[in-house]
Amino acid sequence: MNNTPSTSFIHKYKSSLLLFALIAIGAISGLYHSCKAPEHFMVIPTSNPWPDDYTSIAPIENYKAWGTYNVHDPACKKIGDTYYMYSTDAIFGEDKEDAKQKNIPLGYIQMRKSKDLVNWEFIGWAFPNIPQEAEEWVKSQANGEGATNIWAPYLISYGNKYRLYYCVSAFGLNTSYIGMAESDSPTGPWTEKGCVVKTTTTDAMNAIDPSVIEDAENGKWWMHYGSYFGGLFCVELNPETGMAARTDDKGHLIARRADYKKDNLEAPEIFYHPELKKYYLFTSYDPLMTTYNVRVAYSEKPEGPFKDFKGQDIKDTTNNVPVITAPYRFQNHSGWAGTAHCGIISSNDGRFFMAHQGRLSPNNHLMDLHVRELFFTESGWPVVSPQRYAATVHRNFGKKDLVGQWEIIRLSEPPLVRNLEAGQILWGEGNLIQGEQALSTLIDFNADGSAGDASWSFSRNKQMLNLKSNEEEISNLIVFAGQDWENETETILFTGLDKQGCSVWGKRIK
Numbered sequence: 001m002n003n004t005p006s007t008s009f010i011h012k013y014k015s016s017l018l019l020f021a022l023i024a025i026g027a028i029s030g031l032y033h034s035c036k037a038p039e040h041f042m043v044i045p046t047s048n049p050w051p052d053d054y055t056s057i058a059p060i061e062n063y064k065a066w067g068t069y070n071v072h073d074p075a076c077k078k079i080g081d082t083y084y085m086y087s088t089d090a091i092f093g094e095d096k097e098d099a100k101q102k103n104i105p106l107g108y109i110q111m112r113k114s115k116d117l118v119n120w121e122f123i124g125w126a127f128p129n130i131p132q133e134a135e136e137w138v139k140s141q142a143n144g145e146g147a148t149n150i151w152a153p154y155l156i157s158y159g160n161k162y163r164l165y166y167c168v169s170a171f172g173l174n175t176s177y178i179g180m181a182e183s184d185s186p187t188g189p190w191t192e193k194g195c196v197v198k199t200t201t202t203d204a205m206n207a208i209d210p211s212v213i214e215d216a217e218n219g220k221w222w223m224h225y226g227s228y229f230g231g232l233f234c235v236e237l238n239p240e241t242g243m244a245a246r247t248d249d250k251g252h253l254i255a256r257r258a259d260y261k262k263d264n265l266e267a268p269e270i271f272y273h274p275e276l277k278k279y280y281l282f283t284s285y286d287p288l289m290t291t292y293n294v295r296v297a298y299s300e301k302p303e304g305p306f307k308d309f310k311g312q313d314i315k316d317t318t319n320n321v322p323v324i325t326a327p328y329r330f331q332n333h334s335g336w337a338g339t340a341h342c343g344i345i346s347s348n349d350g351r352f353f354m355a356h357q358g359r360l361s362p363n364n365h366l367m368d369l370h371v372r373e374l375f376f377t378e379s380g381w382p383v384v385s386p387q388r389y390a391a392t393v394h395r396n397f398g399k400k401d402l403v404g405q406w407e408i409i410r411l412s413e414p415p416l417v418r419n420l421e422a423g424q425i426l427w428g429e430g431n432l433i434q435g436e437q438a439l440s441t442l443i444d445f446n447a448d449g450s451a452g453d454a455s456w457s458f459s460r461n462k463q464m465l466n467l468k469s470n471e472e473e474i475s476n477l478i479v480f481a482g483q484d485w486e487n488e489t490e491t492i493l494f495t496g497l498d499k500q501g502c503s504v505w506g507k508r509i510k
Contacts, residue, residue: 044490046483049118049390052360052368058092060099060106067112067120071369073152073267074355075343083345084186085112085355086153086164089125092366108150109166111187117353117371118391123187126153126164131192134168134177141200146170152209152267155186162186163242165196165210172422174199174206174229180242196223196243197235197250204230205250212237213270213302222302224254224268224281228423231256232268232283234303254304255283258317264423270302271344276380281306284340289364289430291414292340293326294356296382309381309501319413321501322381325356326411327437333486335361337432339370354384361437364430375478375495383478383495386505390483392490397479399458401492402465403447405510407440411503465494474498484509
């Protein structure tokens with residue numbers, strides 16, 4: 001799984017735009033002629049299951065209609081035939097006094113459920129208030145500040161019990177507390193069990209963003225957590241109690257970045273693939289309202305060490321790849337920012353999905369749930385669909401089906417540097433700057449396998465696409481059917497990685 005890129009293949013756009021060309025600029029100059037849709041490919045109009053802009057139902061009295069709205073830091077598990085999702089209680093336009101006057105049962109940790117990962121029912125809040133021990137700890141360490149919300153819950157089962165991990169903090173400080181509550185049901189009621197890890201300003205780490213996993217071989221439990229305060233850490237838990245295996249143990253370092261004035265790191269999500277026998281650690285880079293993006297590394301052990309696409313240990317201070325998601329915009333839409341802090345979902349039938357927030361551009365305050373199907377490349381790296389999941393019927397395609405016009409997006413490192421405060425941009429700076437959002441380009445795939453001066457080929461057996469120019473080749477892009485959310489129709493999609501470890505996305509539009 002060690003892929004060392006060749007820098008000779010790197011191609012950049014002018015004026016600091018993100019990398020997006022599938023082939024060299026000179027090779028695509030002839031790609032923009034019109035192309036009729038072949039008769040064999042029937043576009044099937046399919047309405048989106050829900051609109052992206054939810055300002056009309058944002059007021060608190062409409063909370064029961066927030067199926068896919070106000071979702072931030074989602075974690076999801078399938079239990080029986082139902083998916084249960086838990087998320088930070090972040091609400092657009094929240095007004096606690098208004099909720100109180102209207103007798104709305106505003107609480108902490110949002111809960112949702114779904115049968116199909118598309119249609120979600122908001123079922124309320126896990127807790128009626130912030131757990132007392134957590135609130136007292138944070139305020140005692142932060143001069144009475146903080147503890148105004150509950151962040152980043154995570155659910156795992158043990159026997160016939162469900163354990164809900166959560167964190168409480170003071171923004172901008174590592175005076176934080178990860179606690180755990182138990183229930184006989186995934187929807188509660190929840191009984192507090194106490195503190196797992198807590199931190200102060202004297203600690204290197206920050207006790208937020210828990211993610212828990214069981215070792216597939218020996219049954220040990222490990223919790224990954226942390227943020228830009230010192231990086232991400234991993235601590236062993238006692239499976240019988242769900243608490244730290246050793247008193248006051250805060251674990252060992254697993255990931256960090258070089259300069260936390262400009263480089264944010266948070267939101268570990270640990271996931272095991274039983275067939276590949278690998279543990280994948282998904283992490284989030286950069287500010288949550290703008291260039292938030294997902295990276296991934298792998299290990300043979302849940303406690304690490306974890307290696308990235310280039311074979312580097314992510315404890316070093318290099319920006320690690322692959323880049324799995326990042327801000328983007330297809331045509332006929334305003335685009336998305338903040339596409340990170342992910343939860344990985346197993347459907348228990350061999351399929352996997354990624355859930356994360358998406359902030360609707362250009363203002364980036366509305367928080368929509370994005371669920372994307374997760375695939376694995378031939379070399380074992382996870383990639384996601386360029387489009388949100390809509391339960392599109394599976395299809396096998398032939399080469400003729402791919403002939404037509406495509407919109408292509410190529411993700412990359414954010415090209416600009418912003419100074420951060422507490423790992424985030426300052427309030428009022430939440431709009432993307434030119435070059436921070438990956439834009440699409442149009443490319444025609446011709447029946448003779450040409451694409452301007454470049455070429456493309458398709459393996460029907462593998463359902464994989466290859467693209468080649470004189471300067472670059474991108475191989476084994478995974479092809480599948482999906483929803484075109486921007487144009488509200490069924491289409492053909494592809495996803496994969498280039499040799500630099502950046503996601504390449506495509507959808508056929510004609």
